[in-house]
Amino acid sequence: MNLEKTLVILKPSAVQRGLVGEITSRFERKGLQLAGMKMMQLNDELLNEHYAHLADKPFFSRVKKSMMASPVIVCCYEGVDAVQVVRSMTGATNGRKAEPGTIRGDYSVSGQENIVHTSDSPEHAIVELNRFFKPEEIFDYTPNALPYLYANDEY
Numbered sequence: 428m429n430l431e432k433t434l435v436i437l438k439p440s441a442v443q444r445g446l447v448g449e450i451t452s453r454f455e456r457k458g459l460q461l462a463g464m465k466m467m468q469l470n471d472e473l474l475n476e477h478y479a480h481l482a483d484k485p486f487f488s489r490v491k492k493s494m495m496a497s498p499v500i501v502c503c504y505e506g507v508d509a510v511q512v513v514r515s516m517t518g519a520t521n522g523r524k525a526e527p528g529t530i531r532g533d534y535s536v537s538g539q540e541n542i543v544h545t546s547d548s549p550e551h552a553i554v555e556l557n558r559f560f561k562p563e564e565i566f567d568y569t570p571n572a573l574p575y576l577y578a579n580d581e582y
């Protein structure tokens with residue numbers, strides 16, 4: 428089984444709108460295991476790194492400003508194929524286009540204020556978790572529910 432860890436950032440739009448419990452409960456109910464969680468204030472240096480792929484976009488400084496508008500909650504979730512599972516729960520970037528049932532589809536009507544960031548590949552998840560967490564802030568433990576979450580078979 429392909430056990431992975433992935434990064435979720437509850438953006439200022441989630442924190443300010445009081446959606447932290449709603450969003451984290453979705454991941455819990457799905458069966459993803461919480462491996463790390465903290466509140467932090469993002470800064471320009473971190474965001475230049477995190478959003479380097481957007482540096483030449485006209486909305487770059489607006490996105491960074493919005494990500495610094497309040498503290499965020501950063502989470503590490505673990506599970507089999509966790510990156511793809513969390514990404515599919517996230518929905519399309521623009522909340523107006525995201526499918527109902529996804530986090531962005533259910534809680535956002537904006538392209539920018541879209542509630543969560545989630546890692547988009549296993550490779551990026553490793554880099555992003557190292558960016559936002561110290562090693563000692565990520566916890567490895569065996570959930571009691573493990574036999575009820577995954578069967579032994581490979582589908």
Ligand SMILES: Nc1ncnc2c1ncn2[C@@H]1O[C@H](COP(=O)(O)OP(=O)(O)OP(=O)(O)O)[C@@H](O)[C@H]1O
Pocket residue numbers: 481486490519520538539540541543544545546547
């Ligand atoms: N055209 C746009 N106008 C305003 N903000 C945008 C636009 N496109 C993207 N963004 C913001 O920048 C973030 C990063 O954009 P990216 O293209 O990496 O999308 P994403 O991978 O769906 O989002 P994320 O990386 O946050 O999960 C988006 O989540 C959104 O907040």
